[in-house]
Amino acid sequence: MTIPLIVFFYLYLLFIVVWLIFSIIALYHIIRYGQINYISIMAVIIYLAGVAVIFSLSFVFLSQIDWTASLAILQGKVGVFGPDY
Amino acid sequence: MFIYSLPGKLPGEKIIKIIRRDIFILIKKVILTLILIVLPALAFGMMLALYPNLLNGEISYPLIVLAVSAYGLFVWLFSFFSFIDYYLDLWIITNLRIIDVRQEGFFSRTVAEVKLFQIQDVTSELEGFFQFIFRFGNVYVQTAAEVGRFAFGQIPHPEKVRDIIIRLAAQDKEKHHHDVHHA
Incomplete structure (x- = not known):
């Protein structure tokens, strides 16, 4: 039995959607209920900068991957933990 | 302002x-975030020592990239929520x-x-x-x-x-x- 690698990417995208919802909730809370001062503004900027860095790095690494490959299950461990040289 | x-x-x-x-409470949350980053990194390092070709696999490398990206986003959001939990209680x-x-x-x-x-x-x-x-x-x-x-x-x-x-x-x-x- 084989699972196409792209399935894991779709699961990752699903996680991103859920993560985005909670991110928006967090930003809403601090903007709506926090005081408008340097701390809250810096916190939002630092958070968004960190998100941008993580997404940029993820894009760089994920764009290099061949998503047409498949994961073989119950057929031995070839390729799962690296090539068996 | x-x-x-x-x-x-x-x-x-x-x-x-x-x-x-007190700021000590926020420092505790920062330390927890650092633990959430460092411990999995150490575990991954140990796995690399056991399986040196882990990052060369056609399947393992994409899964690792997806997992690291998802975990990084999760920890970052967790730390932000920890800060909000501290900051909005007053x-x-x-x-x-x-x-x-x-x-x-x-x-x-x-x-x-x-x-x-x-x-x-x-x-x-x-x-x-x-x-x-x-x-x-x-x-x-x-x-x-x-x-x-x-x-x-x-x-x-x-x-x-x-x-x-x-x-x-x-x-x-x-x-x-x-x-x-x-x-």
Whole structure:
């Protein structure tokens, strides 16, 4: 039995959607209920900068991957933990 | 730059002090975040030692990239929520009342208040090793209101906050007494 690698990417995208919802909730809370001062503004900027860095790095690494490959299950461990040289 | 809108602001009301939990509490949350980053990194390093070709696999490498990306986003969001949990919990002392604002979880927010003239007793408490070293603790305000006991938890210099509340409560009681008898 084989699972196409792209399935894991779709699961990752699903996680991103859920993560985005909670991110928006967090930003809403601090903007709506926090005081408008340097701390809250810096916190939002630092958070968004960190998100941008993580997404940029993820894009760089994920764009290099061949998503047409498949994961073989119950057929031995070839390729799962690296090539068996 | 400082803008804060008081919930249900009363005429002539001024903010005297805004209090949050001691910075030591935030430092604990930062340390927890660092643990969440370092421990999995160490575990991954150990796995690399066991399986040196882990990053060369046609399947393993994409799964690792997806997992690291997802985990990084999760930890970053977790740390942001930890900060918000610390930052949005606050106590506001005004010249007329004390307001307790608490963020509880994602979708729950509680705002409680007590008028200064209803305060009967104020107690400060500093208990524990870290509390004693870093001078943070609790203040308990006994009131005649529906909320019988008001608590400030893990705040810096609780004895100073106690003194401020006692002074303001005495002033407000005197003013309240004067207004009632000369109305």
